[in-house]
Amino acid sequence: MLYLTCPICGIGADETAFRCGGEAHLTRPVSESGSDVSLDALNQYLNRSADVRGWIRELWLCADGCGSWFALLRHTGTHAVGRAYTLDSVPPPPPEEMP
């Protein structure tokens, strides 16, 4: 069970008060007309997976609190929680030491 703190409203609670929204910082490929986007670029956007044993950046929704989305650094192998940060801030680097 993860214990998370929302960086916006500051409420700390266990993960059931939040919803996991998948990988953060993905950008949909754009072009002048929608049909110009190559299949490979779209495939990369739709189907890529942060399948690593290590630190990933994830979207979380503060569902039972302020209702905003934020990003979180989390280690997929150990569930260690790094920093939670707002989506408009500069993403912090992953913690150097492996938990």
Place this chain on the structure above:
Amino acid sequence: MRRYSFFSLAREALRHHSGWTPAWRKVEPRPQYDIIIVGGGGHGLATAYYLAAKFGLNNVAVLERTWIGGGNTGRNTTIIRSNYMQPESMAIYAMSHKLYGKLTRELNYNVMFSPRGLIQLAQTRHELEALTRIADANRNFGIESWMIPPNEVKKRVPILDDGPHKRFPLLGALYQPKGGIARHDAVAWGYARAACAQGVHIIENCHVTRLIEVKGRVCGVETNRGPIHAGAVAVVAAAATGEITRSVGVALPIRPQTLQAFVSEPVKPLLDPVVMAGTVHGYISQSDKGELVIGAGVDAPLAHSRRGSPTIIEEAVASMVELFPCLSRLKLMRQWAGTVDMTADRSPIIGQAGPDGLHINCGWGTGGFKAIPGSGYVFAASLALGRPHPYAAPFSLDRFRDGRVIDEGAAAAVAH
């Protein structure tokens, strides 16, 4: 290899069981094989067995990082059914179901397949409609599976509480009379023993660290026991597959997630069929030892931790008590969690990937156990004949790019 039979048992009983030999040999890896299978779970072992037994390829090695039966094959809820919705899935799961029916005889190893019937409850109107659609698809395809009314559900599952006070009424169920369970360890051990008898090398504690690529062709693997070369490499490593294929630049659309299962203390027989309930989110069967084997949903965050969240335990227990109030005082005896390899359409990925010589069979997600024999057979056929088996072809990796997804999200026992 000695056959297991009543007579061999009787003879050994008279000799104080001193003559049994290990079910499979421990061997040192050869420097070169025709085919290397990375991953000694059910799918990998079945692939090796069918390669040797049906397609005459014996120069095959199965490399397992830990021990046979130590991964998800030995830690699941053992449910076997084929009532899927899309024709592509029905073909492969029905084939698998059929192979399970004769597996004990084929492997000369009792896998304790028990086709005791499988009931998927409809507890909302939408669920009733969705399951009816699956029943129609199954009937059209020739799979024995149909809807049954509430009174028949009650007859088959007398302990089910469908009183008037229930939040979710019982509206009917999808029934597959030949669905059931099997002993998961025995499936792994049986395939390992039968493959070994055909000359396949089963090498445990052999950790593949990366693939070896020469001139655009995968021709071996680097392991903790040194490099091993092969004509072709088949990676059948579930959630670890992506980690291995990344070494040659192949990224897979697989999300590793944690799935848990639970076992209660053993009680006298009280539940005959397997019961699945999508609305309250849980499924249950009673093992031959009397334990209730319970499953629920997956943890949402990506994880390679094999550590489940207690929230899911609470959900599973709550759903079971909602269905069967008589279980409320049973204790859970064991809980375990494994990493499942989820794809977006909840269907597997079978076939060639990236450079020549690299083949994958993964993405079975939460429902791989039921598919072991069929998956092994079609993958072995594809490897041996050099072209995808017709049942495997629709599950190729490029379906994600081309949008040919095989959506089985609705056919899962519970929403994952």
